[in-house]
Amino acid sequence: MKPSQSSSPIHRTVLKNGIVVLVAENPTADIVAARMFVRAGSCYEKREQAGLAHLLSAVMTKGCDGLSSWEVAEQVESVGASLSADATTDYFLLSLKTVTSDFSEILTLAGRMLRWPTFPDAEVELEKRLAIQNIRSQKEQPFTIAFSQMREVMYQNHPYAMSVLGDETTMSGLWRADLVQYHQTYFRPDNLVISIAGGVTLQDALALVERVFGDWQVPVQALPLVHLPEVQVEPQHRLQPVLTQQSIVMLGYLGASVSCVDYAPLKLLSTYLGNGLSSRLFVELREKRGLAYEVSAFYPTRMYPGSFVVYMGTAPENTSIALQGLRAEVNLLCTREVSETALQAAKNKILGQYALGKQTNGQIAQIYGWYETLGLGLDFDQHFQKLIASVTVKDAITAACKYLQKPYLSLVGQETAINSAFYSAA
Numbered sequence: 001m002k003p004s005q006s007s008s009p010i011h012r013t014v015l016k017n018g019i020v021v022l023v024a025e026n027p028t029a030d031i032v033a034a035r036m037f038v039r040a041g042s043c044y045e046k047r048e049q050a051g052l053a054h055l056l057s058a059v060m061t062k063g064c065d066g067l068s069s070w071e072v073a074e075q076v077e078s079v080g081a082s083l084s085a086d087a088t089t090d091y092f093l094l095s096l097k098t099v100t101s102d103f104s105e106i107l108t109l110a111g112r113m114l115r116w117p118t119f120p121d122a123e124v125e126l127e128k129r130l131a132i133q134n135i136r137s138q139k140e141q142p143f144t145i146a147f148s149q150m151r152e153v154m155y156q157n158h159p160y161a162m163s164v165l166g167d168e169t170t171m172s173g174l175w176r177a178d179l180v181q182y183h184q185t186y187f188r189p190d191n192l193v194i195s196i197a198g199g200v201t202l203q204d205a206l207a208l209v210e211r212v213f214g215d216w217q218v219p220v221q222a223l224p225l226v227h228l229p230e231v232q233v234e235p236q237h238r239l240q241p242v243l244t245q246q247s248i249v250m251l252g253y254l255g256a257s258v259s260c261v262d263y264a265p266l267k268l269l270s271t272y273l274g275n276g277l278s279s280r281l282f283v284e285l286r287e288k289r290g291l292a293y294e295v296s297a298f299y300p301t302r303m304y305p306g307s308f309v310v311y312m313g314t315a316p317e318n319t320s321i322a323l324q325g326l327r328a329e330v331n332l333l334c335t336r337e338v339s340e341t342a343l344q345a346a347k348n349k350i351l352g353q354y355a356l357g358k359q360t361n362g363q364i365a366q367i368y369g370w371y372e373t374l375g376l377g378l379d380f381d382q383h384f385q386k387l388i389a390s391v392t393v394k395d396a397i398t399a400a401c402k403y404l405q406k407p408y409l410s411l412v413g414q415e416t417a418i419n420s421a422f423y424s425a426a
Contacts, residue, residue: 010368011202018190023205024197032103032198033361036094037373040186043159051166053087060085062123065116081106090303091373100199111212119179142412146248149238149410157229189216195369198361237409247319247413250311253404258301264387265399270299272346316417323421333400
């Protein structure tokens with residue numbers, strides 16, 4: 001069990017049972033944060049079980065290995081620590097933070113939770129009801145409706161089409177046996193990354209992980225292969241009439257995965273278009289033209305092709321002109337070069353935000369564990385910064401022409417306003 005060599009400040013070790021352990025020593029702080037990643041996000045669910053990973057994350061902390069929900073909470077809170085679980089599209093995450101002196105106790109508890117959750121029936125039913133309430137609440141939020149529609153038309157039968165919560169039908173159909181089966185399938189040592197940062201030495205961290213997880217045996221059965229459908233390429237539209245005082249106008253473009261060479265140019269274009277008060281969309285459509293209550297762009301980092309989205313919240317009477325304005329601004333990326341000055345400003349912004357996102361032990365444990373889980377490796381930390389810095393004006397316009405030509409469309413708002421906007425743009 002020897003740490004592998006890398007240019008990264010993080011030490012990487014693979015245990016005999018396949019667990020990847022990442023350790024970042026930070027002796028200046030008497031705090032330790034850990035992130036445990038399992039490749040078991042919503043992409044690994046069956047379509048009819050959408051929401052399963054989320055439900056598992058909600059119930060996992062509610063009892064394990066002889067401990068009740070109350071006993072788990074008491075053990076964590078009695079030392080002022082934090083311990084929580086979450087599920088995303090690409091992975092499942094168990095997070096903890098504690099003072100160094102309590103790290104052994106809390107990591108041991110996290111290990112019991114990860115390996116032997118009990119999934120009490122009462123807790124399963126409670127969390128199902130809470131999830132369904134959340135799903136219903138989201139149906140009242142125009143932006144959430146618009147983005148949900150966008151995912152559906154863009155990804156069709158791909159898991160990215162669904163909310164991590166699933167929908168009322170799929171969530172209602174989940175049972176404790178489903179959680180047990182999912183846990184037995186994906187929660188195994190050769191599918192686990194443990195990322196630790198803070199006031200602990202490499203030797204102590206590895207010894208503790210070995211003590212808590214070293215006897216965990218790899219199952220005889222191989223991990224099931226994930227077969228995902230091809231993503232729909234022909235742009236579609238979706239309109240949803242809602243009684244609201246604003247319209248949500250949303251354009252989506254199928255982008256690239258994080259491992260694709262086009263990822264960095266698209267990330268920069270998203271930052272240039274819609275990240276902050278100095279972004280192109282904010283200046284042109286809100287400040288100069290007064291069209292937007294809110295306007296932005298985002299392009300989340302994903303294991304599979306991500307969605308490049310621009311959107312605006314606007315007054316109903318401005319819906320048509322807002323749609324025209326958004327399309328015009330994106331189309332300009334394909335026909336007019338972004339200036340060197342504007343491109344450099346976007347680089348400075350994204351690299352500055354990236355640096356600020358690695359300040360705490362929790363952030364450090366998160367980002368390196370995430371890279372490892374996505375299969376990018378520890379060196380992607382430096383590689384990402386080089387990729388961004390090396391994007392040229394030509395790279396930007398090439399990526400725009402390749403990905404940002406034909407948008408998917410999602411409109412939410414008063415029926416007359418969104419119908420008029422759609423048919424005038426068609």
